[in-house]
Each structure stands twice: as structure tokens, then as C-alpha cells.
Amino acid sequence: MLKKIIDEVKSLSIGYYILAVIAAAGLSVAGYRLYAGLGTTTNLSKAFPWGVWISFDLSTVAFSGGAFTLAALVYVFHLHELHSAVRPTVLVGLIGYASVLLILFMDLGRWDRFYHFLIYPNLNSALFEVSWCIMLYSTILIYELSPVLLKNSRWSGAIKIIEKWTIPMVIAGVTLSTLHQSSLGTLFIVMSPRLHALWHSMLLPVFFLISSLAAGLAMVIAGAILSYWIFKRTLAENVQAELAWFIPWILSIYLVLKVGELEITDELHLLFSSGKYSTLYLTELALLVVPLILFAIKRVRHSRGWSLTGAAFVLAGVVLNRFNASWFAIKPVAGEMYSPSWMEVAILIGVLATAVLAYSLIAHYFPLFEETVPVERPPKRQPSLAQTGD
Amino acid sequence: MSETTSNGNEYGFLIDASRCIDCRACLVACSVENEVPMETTRIWIQETGVQGEFPNLARFSAPYHCMHCDDPSCVSACTVGALQKGDDGIVTYDQDRCIGCRYCMYACPFQVPNYEWKEQLPLIVKCDMCVSRLSDGHSIPACAATCPTDAIIFGKKSDMLAEAHRRIDQNPGKFMNHVYGETENGGTATFYISPVPFAELGFPAADEASPAYFNRLVTHGTPTVAGAVAVGLSSVYLTIKHHAEATAQGVGAAHGQNQAGPNEAEGAVVGTAVPQNPDLPQAAQGQEA
Numbered sequence: 290m291l292k293k294i295i296d297e298v299k300s301l302s303i304g305y306y307i308l309a310v311i312a313a314a315g316l317s318v319a320g321y322r323l324y325a326g327l328g329t330t331t332n333l334s335k336a337f338p339w340g341v342w343i344s345f346d347l348s349t350v351a352f353s354g355g356a357f358t359l360a361a362l363v364y365v366f367h368l369h370e371l372h373s374a375v376r377p378t379v380l381v382g383l384i385g386y387a388s389v390l391l392i393l394f395m396d397l398g399r400w401d402r403f404y405h406f407l408i409y410p411n412l413n414s415a416l417f418e419v420s421w422c423i424m425l426y427s428t429i430l431i432y433e434l435s436p437v438l439l440k441n442s443r444w445s446g447a448i449k450i451i452e453k454w455t456i457p458m459v460i461a462g463v464t465l466s467t468l469h470q471s472s473l474g475t476l477f478i479v480m481s482p483r484l485h486a487l488w489h490s491m492l493l494p495v496f497f498l499i500s501s502l503a504a505g506l507a508m509v510i511a512g513a514i515l516s517y518w519i520f521k522r523t524l525a526e527n528v529q530a531e532l533a534w535f536i537p538w539i540l541s542i543y544l545v546l547k548v549g550e551l552e553i554t555d556e557l558h559l560l561f562s563s564g565k566y567s568t569l570y571l572t573e574l575a576l577l578v579v580p581l582i583l584f585a586i587k588r589v590r591h592s593r594g595w596s597l598t599g600a601a602f603v604l605a606g607v608v609l610n611r612f613n614a615s616w617f618a619i620k621p622v623a624g625e626m627y628s629p630s631w632m633e634v635a636i637l638i639g640v641l642a643t644a645v646l647a648y649s650l651i652a653h654y655f656p657l658f659e660e661t662v663p664v665e666r667p668p669k670r671q672p673s674l675a676q677t678g679d
Numbered sequence: 680m681s682e683t684t685s686n687g688n689e690y691g692f693l694i695d696a697s698r699c700i701d702c703r704a705c706l707v708a709c710s711v712e713n714e715v716p717m718e719t720t721r722i723w724i725q726e727t728g729v730q731g732e733f734p735n736l737a738r739f740s741a742p743y744h745c746m747h748c749d750d751p752s753c754v755s756a757c758t759v760g761a762l763q764k765g766d767d768g769i770v771t772y773d774q775d776r777c778i779g780c781r782y783c784m785y786a787c788p789f790q791v792p793n794y795e796w797k798e799q800l801p802l803i804v805k806c807d808m809c810v811s812r813l814s815d816g817h818s819i820p821a822c823a824a825t826c827p828t829d830a831i832i833f834g835k836k837s838d839m840l841a842e843a844h845r846r847i848d849q850n851p852g853k854f855m856n857h858v859y860g861e862t863e864n865g866g867t868a869t870f871y872i873s874p875v876p877f878a879e880l881g882f883p884a885a886d887e888a889s890p891a892y893f894n895r896l897v898t899h900g901t902p903t904v905a906g907a908v909a910v911g912l913s914s915v916y917l918t919i920k921h922h923a924e925a926t927a928q929g930v931g932a933a934h935g936q937n938q939a940g941p942n943e944a945e946g947a948v949v950g951t952a953v954p955q956n957p958d959l960p961q962a963a964q965g966q967e968a
Contacts, residue, residue: 327779328796335793338781365912367919398779398794398801405778411760413891413898416782420758456916464909468901479752479894482788482885494897622790623881 315639337627347611354505356382357466373660415475422469507603522658576606689768691836696741696873698830705822712821745806746867755891756786865889
């Protein structure tokens with residue numbers, strides 16, 4: 290048995306080893322952080338008690354929004370032709386949430402009491418709601434993924450029972466996602482004295498929810514195109530194009546609401562008069578206007594290269610938004626600014642490497658891409674004589 | 680707008696910047712009373728720096744600690760309810776509950792909560808009006824008891840506010856006509872009077888409404904939103920399912936085929952979807968069939 294495992298590990302390609310080394314290095318720094326405390330390992334301060342970890346968490350939760358968006362489209366709205374994208378997306382979501390939980394654990398000064406949110410509720414706290422929703426939703430993602438993990442095992446009989454409850458679980462999952470995606474925006478409502486007026490808004494929860502739909506779909510598309518190159522499996526072109534079709538609609542609603550809210554609250558003039566903050570905000574808008582136009586073009590939705598470009602713009606725009614709301618657009622106190630320490634960055638890289646490694650290993654050993662389309666090899670690998678003989 | 684209403688029993692501070700001589704005895708008293716190191720005391724000094732031209736120089740200072748807001752943002756924010764507002768007006772901190780998420784530090788409009796950054800397992804540092812002293816029969820908090828110039832006085836909140844206005848009214852020209860803390864962040868239990876504008880002392884310009892109120896507007900809507908989303912999604916699911924079944928049965932009757940029954944509606948829908956996807960691999964079609 291042991292020999293079998295060793296042989297199996299030996300058979301893995303060099304990429305797995307590189308990821309494992311980075312992950313191990315990053316996670317060792319994480320261990321040191323838990324031992325040494327926040328002050329000695331991070332650049333967090335009284336003026337900036339939250340840093341790059343929170344920005345990473347917000348971005349990753351938005352990226353993982355594909356899982357609930359797709360589940361809603363396929364199961365609730367009965368768009369079953371998109372079903373082939375569900376499994377890889379649910380796995381991206383699950384691994385995304387696992388990374389967020391890991392980083393949140395790093396971020397807790399009293400990580401030894403992480404379970405306190407279960408026993409000491411504060412119903413007014415957005416962070417309390419986010420903690421509960423993320424915990425419950427991660428459980429649902431495991432449930433949604435379990436048929437893939439169980440399929441070739443001796444417990445495959447359980448799949449039938451699991452799938453019977455898919456619809457109620459999906460509806461619970463989409464509800465929980467709606468709640469916590471929006472509550473991550475609510476988090477910043479109480480921070481009005483610190484967050485710049487261009488970002489602070491009573492509509493923050495709505496903005497966060499809508500942008501997570503776009504980021505989630507962009508992540509599905511980007512993932513499908515990347516796995517075209519890495520795992521040689523991808524989504525059928527019409528599935529990918531149909532997913533992309535939603536993006537201009539979502540982005541239009543998002544941008545109209547964002548700019549409209551500035552107009553209504555009489556803050557539109559800040560767009561051009563706030564120096565560094567204006568630049569950040571306008572960059573954010575520009576990064577989302579480009580994919581809005583791109584994905585409105587049919588040829589783009591059917592082209593892998595162009596779709597990847599469009600998806601990259603959406604993801605960049607949403608990442609910048611989350612970093613702005615939680616870091617760049619937080620007004621400094623007495624000129625004090627924040628930039629992360631090398632250990633904060635090293636831990637992030639370690640967690641990211643762990644996430645990619647986990648995804649690759651599950652994709653390698655479990656029937657994750659069963660419904661996806663194998664990439665057709667260029668002619669040189671096919672026996673050319675036999676082909677012409679046909 | 681405030682969730683808490685006055686019951687007349689709240690404690691309060693009055694801090695007079697014209698009396699503060701920046702001796703920092705209050706910091707030492709706080710440090711000793713609460714057993715915290717000097718760099719993370721619950722009280723510190725805000726000051727103007729030297730103002731004016733020689734020889735007419737002036738420098739003003741004032742001790743600064745938790746304002747004990749009527750509707751505290753930190754209490755609204757705290758994930759685990761470690762921060763609470765009592766009937767006595769004190770915003771207390773339960774260090775056995777705190778998980779160290781530091782949301783209160785960002786939520787506070789006065790940047791009051793401090794953190795034991797150097798500790799391995801750090802806690803929040805914040806004034807609790809020396810609540811243990813009050814209950815032990817000591818009449819007032821350590822900082823107010825120590826202050827040699829009575830720059831900090833402590834008592835009933837309503838008395839403190841009345842005294843602040845009395846000093847401003849009876850000393851025309853001596854103070855700015857502004858009691859800091861009376862309306863800031865929806866009202867607080869710590870009142871300041873000062874000969875110079877509070878901005879020069881480095882006090883933040885807080886709004887008259889507490890952000891905690893706007894936070895509750897949203898978080899209190901959560902159960903409604905959750906219910907609406909769950910009901911909405913279920914109805915969309917059932918409506919489309921019903922429609923698909925009706926269509927499938929209609930088609931089945933027309934062609935005389937053996938179509939899927941109502942409880943296999945999903946299979947029926949997937950079945951009709953397959954021909955639209957000629958590029959699906961065999962594995963997928965086999966699985967869906």
C-alpha cells in the first residue's frame with residue numbers, strides 16, 4: 290500500500306512538486322505567525338488594523354461566486370445545458386472558501402477562540418453574519434461536490450440519496466451566498482468615517498452582490514479556458530458563450546447603480562476632484578467597461594483568447610474594487626499608511642499554492658471534468674496515414 | 680436615531696482642555712489601575728503643538744479615551760458581542776469573548792480601541808470607566824481621581840453636560856462655543872470643552888448620526904432578505920419545472936411516446952437539452968441519460 294502511494298507520488302509531474310514546496314514554505318510562515326502574534330509578523334497597526342489578508346478574502350469570496358451563480362442558473366432556472374460547468378466551478382468555490390477560512394484564521398488575534406462566533410452571537414454585526422454564512426455555505430459546497438468524490442469509491446451508493454436533496458440544498462446555498470456576498474459590503478457601512486465617500490454607500494451590499502455574480506461567471510470562463518491548456522479539458526463553446534452572455538447585463542446594472550448612486554447622493558463631483566481616490570475609482574470603472582463592451586460582441590463570446598481577455602478584465606476590476614474598499618480607499622490617520630510585511634505576503638502565496646495544488650490533485654484523481662469536452666489534439670499527434678486513408 | 684435612550688443613571692466625563700497641563704499622571708494612573716503597559720494605556724494625550732509667534736506662544740492638550748457613545752459603532756460591529764453598552768452608560772469589553780478580529784478598531788469613529796500588538800495572543804485595550812473601581816466603592820475612575828488640575832471630572836452624565844455649558848456661558852471668550860461629544864456620533868458620555876477648535880487638538884470631526892444606526896438598517900433587514908430570496912428561488916424553480924412538465928406531456932401526447940412522469944421532470948428537461956449539445960462527450964450523455 291505504502292509502495293503504491295510512493296509510486297503514485299513519483300509519477301506526478303514537476304509542477305506538483307513546485308507547488309508543494311511553495312505551499313510548505315508559506316504554511317511554515319503561517320505557523321510562525323500563529324506562534325509569534327500579529328505585531329511581530331505583520332505591518333498592521335492601530336490606524337490600519339486590517340490589511341492585505343482582508344482584501345484577499347473579499348476578492349476570493351467574489352471569485353468563488355461562480356458556484357452559487359451557476360447553481361442558480363442550472364438548477365433553479367433550469368438552464369441544464371450549462372450543467373457541464375457545475376463540477377469544476379463548485380470545486381473552485383469550495384477551495385476558494387477554504388482559502389478564505391485559512392486566511393481568516395491567520396487574521397484572528399485570538400485564533401485559539403475562533404469558535405466563539407458560534408456561541409456568542411451579535412445579530413447586529415455584519416461580520417457575525419458573514420462568519421455563519423461562510424461556514425454553512427462551505428458545508429453545502431462539500432455536499433454539492435460529494436458525488437464527484439464518492440463516484441469511484443465503495444460508498445458510491447450514497448450518491449443517489451445525496452442527489453435527491455440537490456434542489457433544496459442548492460436553494461439554501463444560493464440564499465446563503467446572497468446573504469454573505471452582500472454582507473461583505475455591509476461590513477464597510479459602519480466604517481463611514483474611514484472609507485472614502487466614493488466607495489461608502491448604503492448600497493454597498495448590493496454592489497458587492499452584483500459584482501460577485503460577474504466575477505463568479507468570469508472565473509468560470511477563465512477557468513474553462515485555462516483548463517483547456519492545463520488539463521486538456523474544457524467547456525463546449527456554446528456553454529462558455531452562454532455564460533459570457535450574462536456578463537454585459539450584470540456589469541451594466543452594476544455600473545449604472547454605482548454611478549447613479551453617486552449622482553443621487555450628490556457625490557459625482559468627487560469622481561474628478563479626489564486626486565488618488567479619483568484615479569482608483571475611474572480605473573475600477575474602466576476595467577469593467579472594457580469587458581462590458583467585449584462580451585457584448587458575439588465573436589468575443591465564441592473566441593477563447595478574447596473571452597479570457599474579457600474575463601481577466603472583469604476579475605481585475607472586481608479585485609481592485611475589493612482592495613479599494615478594504616485598503617486603498619481607507620483614509621489614513623495622521624498620515625500613517627499601510628503596506629504588507631513580507632510574512633503577510635508569504636502566507637498568502639503559500640495558501641494560494643495550497644489551493645492550486647488541491648484543485649490540481651482533485652482534478653487528477655476524481656471525475657471532475659467528466660462532462661466537459663476533451664481538447665482536440667492538433668493533427669501531428671494523430672497517425673496521419675490512417676487519417677488520410679479514411 | 681439612537682437605540683439607547685437615557686435613563687438618567689449614566690455616568691459621564693467632562694474634560695477641560697484649558698486646565699490640562701500635559702503631566703500625564705492620568706496615563707500612569709490608568710496603567711497602574713488596569714495593569715497595562717504605558718504604550719497601550721486606555722488613555723492618551725491629544726495636543727495642538729506649539730502655536731503662535733514668540734513671545735506669544737501657546738500649547739493646548741487634552742487627555743483622550745473612549746467616548747462611551749450613546750449608540751456605539753463598536754458594539755454594533757463586534758462579531759461576538761464582547762463590547763456592550765450598559766445601563767450605566769459604560770461601553771464595556773469582555774476580554775474572555777474577544778476573538779481579535781479588530782472590526783471595532785475600524786468601526787470606531789474616534790479611533791479609540793487599541794490593540795496589544797506585541798502579545799502572542801493579543802486583546803483590545805479600551806477604557807471602561809474603571810468599572811471595577813466604581814463597583815468596589817471607589818467613587819471615580821483612576822484618571823479623574825489622579826488629575827491634579829481637575830481637567831478630568833467624573834459624575835452623572837447629565838451633570839457633566841450641564842457643567843460644560845455652565846463653564847462656557849460663565850466664561851465668555853474663554854472657550855469655543857462647542858461641547859465636543861454632545862452631538863458627535865449621535866451623542867457620547869464624554870464631553871470636552873476647549874479654548875481652541877477641536878480640529879487643532881486632532882479630534883476627528885464625527886457626524887451627528889452614529890454609523891451604527893445605518894449598520895442596523897441593513898443588518899436588521901437580513902432575515903427578510905433571506906426569506907424573500909429562498910421563497911423567490913423556490914417559486915422560480917417550481918414555475919419553470921411545472922412549465923417544462925406541461926410542455927413535455929404535451930409533446931408526449933402528440934407523438935404517442937412514453938414521456939417521463941412528473942417525478943422525473945428533471946430527467947425530462949435534461950433529455951430535451953441533450954440534442955442541443957452535440958459536442959457533449961459520451962460520458963456526459965451516458966450519465967445524464
